[in-house]
């Protein structure tokens with residue numbers, strides 16, 4: 001079976017929305033400004049976007065604050081109409097989930113659970129606040145498996161009855177574009193994923 005072409009599916013949805021003259025609301029989970037930068041160049045054309053910064057995996061509070069501040073600045077300077085919500089730090093939740101998986105390699109079970117943690121909360125909030133769709137910028141990273149991320153997103157969508165926008169934001173030069181935007185705007189681009197375990201790898 002051919003793997004799903006998430007990027008093509010997303011573009012087909014954009015065409016449908018345009019055709020129908022619809023502009024749904026979207027709660028977009030983001031882990032940092034670099035990962036949000038490229039998706040934000042086109043998502044606000046089709047959705048009323050609110051970015052949700054919920055990343056309990058970044059247990060270092062200074063790093064949490066730094067990434068959030070860069071995201072806030074990026075939105076304020078470029079997308080003043082895009083909303084921004086900061087979620088709880090929830091460090092304990094992440095540490096409990098990661099217990100026994102500290103040595104797991106990046107891309108393994110700890111990461112799958114980490115995606116689940118963040119998407120579950122994004123789906124829950126989307127339902128609670130009445131968003132039409134939710135999504136995540138995590139698929140921008142070439143190191144992260146879009147099938148895994150989107151599979152989790154779709155399960156959460158089923159649970160909460162909110163639509164999930166499956167994506168592969170690295171496609172169409174999305175990842176390279178994010179690097180260019182970071183350079184042009186002097187955005188902080190961290191050199192590790194987020195948890196303490198990814199820092200020492």
Ligand code: SF4
Nearest residue numbers: 111114193194195198
């Ligand atoms: S490496 Fe990244 S995705 Fe994996 S557990 Fe750590 S923060 Fe989460």
